[in-house]
Amino acid sequence: MRVARFHAPEDIRIEDAPEPTPGAGDVKIRVRACSACGTDVKISRFGHQNITPPRVMGHEIAGEVVEVGADVKGWAAGDRVQVIAAIPCGKCRECLAGRMTICPNQTSMGYQFDGGFAEFMVVPSTVLAVDGLNRIPEGVSYAEASVAEPLACAINAQELVRIEPGNVVVVIGSGPIGCLHVRVAKSKGAGRVFLVELSRERLDMAANLVNPDAAICAAEEDPIEAVRKLTDGRGADVVITAAASGVAQEQALQMVARQGRISFFGGLPKDKPTITLDSNLVHYRELMIIGANGSSPTHNKRALAMIADGSVPVLDLITHRLPLEQVLEGIGIVSRGEAIKVTIEP
Known part of the structure; x- marks a missing residue:
């Protein structure tokens, strides 16, 4: 073979x-x-x-x-x-x-x-x-x-970060896992889902498939300001960093609402695993930062079921x-x- x-x-x-x-x-x-x-x-x-x-x-x-x-x-x-x-x-x-x-x-x-x-x-x-x-x-x-396996990973992350009906969700990164995060968030009843990406070409390709409520090109505008504007200054309830980017993680802290939740889904490169984090933002705004690592056998079963019933194409x-x-x-x-x-x- x-x-x-x-x-x-x-x-x-x-x-x-x-x-x-x-x-x-x-x-x-x-x-x-x-x-x-x-x-x-x-x-x-x-x-x-x-x-x-x-x-x-x-x-x-x-x-x-x-x-x-x-x-x-x-x-x-x-x-x-x-x-x-x-x-x-x-x-x-x-x-x-x-x-x-x-x-x-x-x-x-x-x-x-x-x-x-x-x-x-x-x-x-x-x-x-x-x-x-x-x-x-x-x-x-x-x-x-x-x-189903990458979808299972997205399901695990969104269960940990608690996507709730009506939430405003930002997904940073428009690769396959970012696209899956958009669709999983919608399946959980998110009110609006915004997709952020540096590459205009990649953003357009993804947005044409998953139809986020807003597609924000971070190379053309400040994504923090864009999210704030879209939310009347409040910020998003949940931000998911579906990219291996320390900058994205730092931006997530600036675009999330008070008592908001942040999922550090994308791991950082081994030679640059640290970010600059304003811990006062976390403290005074009562923010929650949540890691997500892979999936369990149960998550894989859930992923197959969601593909089968059409809730996450x-x-x-x-x-x-x-x-x-x-x-x-x-x-x-x-x-x-x-x-x-x-x-x-x-």
Whole structure:
């Protein structure tokens, strides 16, 4: 079979590999769709501390079961499935308390385990142990199901930051995750949702798809003033920074209303992880700053359900579909911001 393997930064190879064999507790799937994201770009450039090469990349995975291990129950060849990316241990204090997104023993597909940029892959028993192999609902395509993982991350963040009906929400960053945040906020009954982005071209591409109540190009106007003007000086109830930008995080503090909530969704570069924060703003305005890290198996199930019932459409966000042999081209498209969502279909 063909796979896309990470060997070293700037060294991803499309190469032949033997088909994997599932262990007694594993499930083997034929990968039908594996979407690419900004994390794949970072891995391709810098590697990752949790990846020991060579490693097959890809963690937004959907496919068809072709073989099950001897000890596996409830799954059979032909089942259409979506696979979680982040795998909690299910046994630690955080997992037992229902806080699987912050499991200190978490492993991941495409990191410790070979991922979905391959014709076939093994879903390890650790995924099945935490109920992380999900049936794709009828009417949902493999490509749509592959977007369930990033959607699950957006759902987790918005549950933590408590989007409430009528809220004014600002999403900073118009990449695929920003688009998903706009749609999730609308599905939760947000009164108005504004989208902020530096690139005019990227903003227009996203806004034409997700139809925010206002699209603000931060390269052409001060986004803080724009949000204040749109809210009669009050600011937004919730600001979500869906970009790896310290400037965006600093701006969020300036554009949020009193007792507003801020989600630091996008992580910052490892070489520049700090921002300048006016703690008096947080103190006197009673602001809440909330982190968000990945998703749980339950969030993935919710994401599939929201795609299936149409409350969060994702099909139109997939702007590029490429074969496995063009994985490198797909990662380049993502890195240059030329797409909303790129899906690899082996």
